[in-house]
Amino acid sequence: xxxxxxxxxxxxxLPLLGIIACSAMLGSAHVFARLTYAxxxxxxxxxxxxLTCASxxxxxxxxxxxxxxxxxxxxxxxxxxxxxxxxAQTVSLQIAVLNLPVAIAILFFYTFPFFTxxxxxxxxxxxxxxxxxxxxxxxxAGLALVVGADxxxxxxxxxxxxxxxSVFFTLTLILTPKLAPELSPPMRTFFMMSxxxxxxxxxxxxxxxxxxPKSPDGWAAFSAFALLYGLGINGLFMxxxxxxxxxxxxxxxxxxxMVAVIGYFVVxxxxxxxxxxxALVVVSAVIAFQLSARRR
Numbered sequence: 001x002x003x004x005x006x007x008x009x010x011x012x013x014l015p016l017l018g019i020i021a022c023s024a025m026l027g028s029a030h031v032f033a034r035l036t037y038a039x040x041x042x043x044x045x046x047x048x049x050x051l052t053c054a055s056x057x058x059x060x061x062x063x064x065x066x067x068x069x070x071x072x073x074x075x076x077x078x079x080x081x082x083x084x085x086x087x088a089q090t091v092s093l094q095i096a097v098l099n100l101p102v103a104i105a106i107l108f109f110y111t112f113p114f115f116t117x118x119x120x121x122x123x124x125x126x127x128x129x130x131x132x133x134x135x136x137x138x139x140x141a142g143l144a145l146v147v148g149a150d151x152x153x154x155x156x157x158x159x160x161x162x163x164x165x166s167v168f169f170t171l172t173l174i175l176t177p178k179l180a181p182e183l184s185p186p187m188r189t190f191f192m193m194s195x196x197x198x199x200x201x202x203x204x205x206x207x208x209x210x211x212x213p214k215s216p217d218g219w220a221a222f223s224a225f226a227l228l229y230g231l232g233i234n235g236l237f238m239x240x241x242x243x244x245x246x247x248x249x250x251x252x253x254x255x256x257x258m259v260a261v262i263g264y265f266v267v268x269x270x271x272x273x274x275x276x277x278x279a280l281v282v283v284s285a286v287i288a289f290q291l292s293a294r295r296r
Contacts, residue, residue: 019235019239022231026228028262036218039217044200049225049226050226050229050230051090051197054234059194061186067186076191079179079191083195084196085169087199088164093161093165095157096109099155100155116173117133125245132250135285142285145278176240
């Protein structure tokens with residue numbers, strides 16, 4: 001009996017470890033995005049590339065598993081909503097980045113764990129407990145220290161766009177397990193990513209707005225950015241049904257910490273002592289909440 005319980009407890013931690021790995025890959029993608037934009041790649045091209053890479057990767061996974069693709073119907077139309085949300089979130093976040101310092105844009109985008117907790121409570125999926133509220137508040141305070149945000153002269157348009165991106169991502173987290181429940185998580189992810197990529201590619205083709213790197217170094221950064229995002233976002237949406245929207249959102253607070261740490265090793269951005277304290281605060285809040293959630 002004890003051996004079986006131990007195995008079950010170990011298995012219950014695997015999705016969380018997977019989400020942490022996804023956070024590391026998504027954080028790495030953000031760092032390579034900085035390098036990518038330095039090589040004349042525009043925002044829409046980068047967004048389309050990462051969504052296309054994500055859809056190709058999950059397609060390869062489905063083919064290797066020899067999964068039969070379902071006939072197009074209601075489930076496919078439901079995933080179209082998720083594709084639209086993915087596009088809206090990407091565009092909103094890029095508008096925020098254009099109008100705000102990146103640190104502030106990231107900080108306001110990471111209000112999505114608050115919105116996810118509230119939304120999940122409103123629809124009855126989660127209970128907005130005191131422990132959850134405390135974990136979210138502490139994690140957000142830690143994020144503020146990590147990004148070192150300076151709020152002088154901020155743009156209202158930028159703030160509104162960052163909050164809109166947060167809301168769109170919240171809706172994606174909450175609705176993904178509920179829309180088209182007859183589809184497996186990989187199949188649902190494939191349709192969502194393919195539709196989102198198709199929308200952006202159509203816009204780029206119609207406007208002639210493609211902007212690709214013009215050097216080998218640029219292509220290396222561009223490829224790493226798209227691949228890391230594709231692996232990270234696919235892993236996130238495949239693990240989401242196992243973790244639940246709220247626990248996933250809390251664990252994703254680790255992503256900005258990953259950005260700060262990986263940025264130090266890749267582009268030499270040194271963490272200040274206060275940022276290190278913030279990182280410890282975020283990690284502690286996430287671990288405390290996950291331990292609490294697993295005792296219930």
